[in-house]
Amino acid sequence: MCVLRCGRLSSDGSSSGQMDSLLSIISSQRERFRWRNQELEANSSLQQTLQALQSELDSLRANIKLYEKIKFLQSYPNRAGDSDDTVMRYSSQYEERLDPFTSFSKKERLRRYQSLSPWDKATLGLGHVILSNKMARTVASLYKLMLHCLVFLVLYKAAWSESIGRYCAAFCAKK
Structure with a gap:
C-alpha cells in the first residue's frame, strides 16, 4: 500500500x-x-x-x-462336559486330520514322491536317514572327508610318479 x-x-x-x-x-x-x-x-x-x-x-x-x-467356532458342539481322557486324546488328532491345509500338504507330498524315479526315491530315503540322526550325519561327514583325502592322495601319488618317471627318462637319456 x-x-x-x-x-x-x-x-x-x-x-x-x-x-x-x-x-x-x-x-x-x-x-x-x-x-x-x-x-x-x-x-x-x-x-x-x-x-x-x-x-x-x-x-x-x-x-x-x-x-x-x-x-x-460356535458352530462346533460345546466340549465343556467332555472330560473323558480318551475323547480328549483323540479329538486333537481328529481335528488335525480335518485341517484342509495339512491334508492338502500331505496329498501333494505323496503325489510328488510317487512321481519320482526309483533311484530318486532311494536317494531321498537315504538323505532322510542320514539327515534325521546326529550320529549318521557325523559318520557321513567323516566318510566324505576321508574320501576326499583319499582322492587327493591318489592324485598326488600319480603326479609324483609321473614326475619321477620323467626325471628318470631324462636321466637315462643323458647317459
Missing part, C-alpha cells in the same frame, strides 16, 4: 489509472491465491478424512473376519 501511495505522490508522470489497474491486478492475484489456498486446505482435510475412513474400514473388515471365526 505504501508503494502505491508513494507512486501516486511521485512526480514522474504516472497516472492514477495505471495505479488502479495495477491495484486491481494485484488484488485479483491475491484473490486467486486465497481461493487456491482454501482449495488446498479443503483437499488436505478431505485427505485426512479419507485416511481416517480407510483405517476404520480396515478395522471393520478385521472385526467381520473375527466375527466369522467366532461364529464358525
